Amino acid sequence: MAETDGEGPALGQDGSVPEELSHCGAVVDKAIEYMLGENLPPIAISSALLGGALGLLARTMDQGTMLAMLENAIHSVRSGDLHPDRDKVARPE
Numbered sequence: 001m002a003e004t005d006g007e008g009p010a011l012g013q014d015g016s017v018p019e020e021l022s023h024c025g026a027v028v029d030k031a032i033e034y035m036l037g038e039n040l041p042p043i044a045i046s047s048a049l050l051g052g053a054l055g056l057l058a059r060t061m062d063q064g065t066m067l068a069m070l071e072n073a074i075h076s077v078r079s080g081d082l083h084p085d086r087d088k089v090a091r092p093e
Contacts, residue, residue, distance in 0.1 A: 032049070057069065
């Protein structure tokens with residue numbers, strides 16, 4: 001399994017994104033696309049996904065690792081990496 005230093009996503013030794021992480025991301029993207037297609041509000045979708053992710057983190061890792069991941073997410077928001085104009089999710093037509 002790939003390791004993380006708390007500064008970014010779990011990367012392979014060559015700096016690539018591991019296949020399992022790519023697969024999980026694709027599944028989540030499809031779930032989001034589906035929920036948007038059901039006209040669910042983005043805030044409800046986001047809240048449900050975040051709550052589920054936090055629950056999984058709490059059940060599977062220690063507090064220090066969980067805090068490092070959350071701090072990395074906060075850093076990404078503050079630095080503009082997660083600005084709405086940076087990565088638009090296409091809504092199904």
